[in-house]
Amino acid sequence: MLTEAQWTEAVALLPFLAHPDTAITRAFRHEAMLMRLPEGATIFSEGDACTSFSILLSGQVRVFKIGETGRELTLYRLARGESCILTASCLLSERQFPAIATVEQMVEAFVIPQTSFQGWIDTYPAWRAYIFQLIAQRLSTVMAVVDEIAFRRLDVRIAQFLLRGSDPLQATLSLTHQQIAVELGTSREVVSRILADFVDDRLVRVARGSVTILDRQALVERAEAS
Amino acid sequence: MLTEAQWTEAVALLPFLAHPDTAITRAFRHEAMLMRLPEGATIFSEGDACTSFSILLSGQVRVFKIGETGRELTLYRLARGESCILTASCLLSERQFPAIATVEQMVEAFVIPQTSFQGWIDTYPAWRAYIFQLIAQRLSTVMAVVDEIAFRRLDVRIAQFLLRGSDPLQATLSLTHQQIAVELGTSREVVSRILADFVDDRLVRVARGSVTILDRQALVERAEAS
DNA sequence: CTTCCTTCGGTGACATTGTCACTGACAGAT
DNA sequence: ATCTGTCAGTGACAATGTCACCGAAGGAAG
Incomplete structure (x- = not known):
């Protein structure tokens, strides 16, 4: 009642x-x-x-x-x-x-x-x-x-996940690598490695507990094929 | 009608x-x-x-x-x-x-x-x-x-699949490696390799287009953990 | 402020799985 | 007997998962 x-x-x-x-x-x-x-x-x-x-x-x-x-x-x-x-x-x-x-x-x-x-x-x-x-x-x-x-590669999935979770005005996501891993069904280590690649390619910046998207357009490309 | x-x-x-x-x-x-x-x-x-x-x-x-x-x-x-x-x-x-x-x-x-x-x-x-x-x-x-x-390892999944598809009286499955791959969402090569391991361990015998279970009990063990 | 402690992230090594390219074996058709 | 398409085996490499271990960052307690 x-x-x-x-x-x-x-x-x-x-x-x-x-x-x-x-x-x-x-x-x-x-x-x-x-x-x-x-x-x-x-x-x-x-x-x-x-x-x-x-x-x-x-x-x-x-x-x-x-x-x-x-x-x-x-x-x-x-x-x-x-x-x-x-x-x-x-x-x-x-x-x-x-x-x-x-x-x-x-x-x-x-x-x-x-x-x-x-x-x-x-x-x-x-x-x-x-x-x-x-x-x-x-x-x-x-x-x-x-x-x-x-079927989908993990770098593509991480790129998509980052894009879904952010927008052009709010480019920083407050997430640990562990949290991303748990979303996608993978392990923290793998997320760390792929984010490191993204950093090398100047797609994102990472800090403890956060990921900031630097080049949204390039990340979209990464999310589409690769 | x-x-x-x-x-x-x-x-x-x-x-x-x-x-x-x-x-x-x-x-x-x-x-x-x-x-x-x-x-x-x-x-x-x-x-x-x-x-x-x-x-x-x-x-x-x-x-x-x-x-x-x-x-x-x-x-x-x-x-x-x-x-x-x-x-x-x-x-x-x-x-x-x-x-x-x-x-x-x-x-x-x-x-x-x-x-x-x-x-x-x-x-x-x-x-x-x-x-x-x-x-x-x-x-x-x-x-x-x-x-x-x-979450499941492929050798375990193949073992389970073989057990599901056979019984103690009919130990031979008429399947190509390709057909097994397509069931489990993997590739023929990987199925071939894992079946080769099973053959080394005397779990199965393979021929063109068929798999015969030799040691059902051992295969069950393989299907449980590994 | 310093110390401690927990969480977070980085790294190397290795196993498993997926992909590609190529090869040969087998069986049915001609 | 030869041809042809299907099936399977192999090596190389890339991607991913797992394990062990380390150090850095930041908060908590003194």
Whole structure:
């Protein structure tokens, strides 16, 4: 059950609650709960069974896989208004969660119990449409990740990552090499080496905990082929 | 519109048609079509827009990605009673098909136009349940592929692949090195080298176009850690 | 301010994997 | 018996992953 204030937030956030007195809005108000999770919290680990579905109201979550050697690979992030496809898939098929989800920035989320989640799908077209869209969109992100790790060179991927994470006005990224490695599913050493190449080519400048793009155009070229 | 014979096949194949005179069965009979595709046909290419949804009645389809260098990576296969999650996702979100699907063995499939596919989801719970289960199941296969290519050593993956594709009674696999490479997203040369190692270790015997497992137990060990 | 300590990054060595170029072996067709 | 296309083996090299180790930077504690 949501309070009046939480409910106001929910309506502003979720398109399927747009109409004030429909069945889905009543159900959501009664069956959803607001949960807070502190930075660093682990939401799901590899192999967990999912028991509820979440929609983020604020904060940020990172969903990633981790290999035997400890290497990490970020699959995607969740921000305001977003939900996790793996949780949905997990709930629908009663399988185990195949990754890890942790809180990067303190999270407020609407939590819907498994039974409500399933029931709403059969009952409320708006909810159903929301879930289907979610799945279809996130699935393409995952497919893009597959493509990247299977076929793309790492210098190209790092160049793309730096470009995505910056813009012409804010050319400095506050990231450690380790953080970049974990995004791309590689190791710190490799990131360091490739950034060193970039520095040699005057594409970027690096300092402890930051990378500054010096020649955006050249970096774009590097991101395209090489 | 399906013929009587085709309809009989459909009922035997698809659980959601179990009840003889419901709305979904009438809709399916009128709006589905049976299509045949010869071996080697390309069903979808990277970037295609999907316009229909298929359920295989017979034959086999391989869905794979292909990199700039021409290297291939098999995502999954479809056989009798199965459907393609990427097509579903594609139809739901109107995105482009992010892979390639080709016919490995001559296919007969029930084809459902995009409009029917979407309409049925909103109308028929049995169809909806079928699609959701499909998505959830295939998504876990794709996640397993991500895990493999990101983190697992190739000798381990080849060992697993050989074990999956054989059994103690039928120890010989009729596969070229190229075919194995394409399954696992690597190159023929690398497969050849690793198989050569396996031969040195007396795990397998190789001949032109085939691999015979000699020491299944040892291969299992190789598939577990190394 | 100095010292300590943790985090961050650099480096060399080596193993694994991917790519390229080339070669020869095999099997079916003529 | 020869031809031809497919299949497999090899060496060289590049790219990436892993390990061990080191030093530098910056904050914390004295």
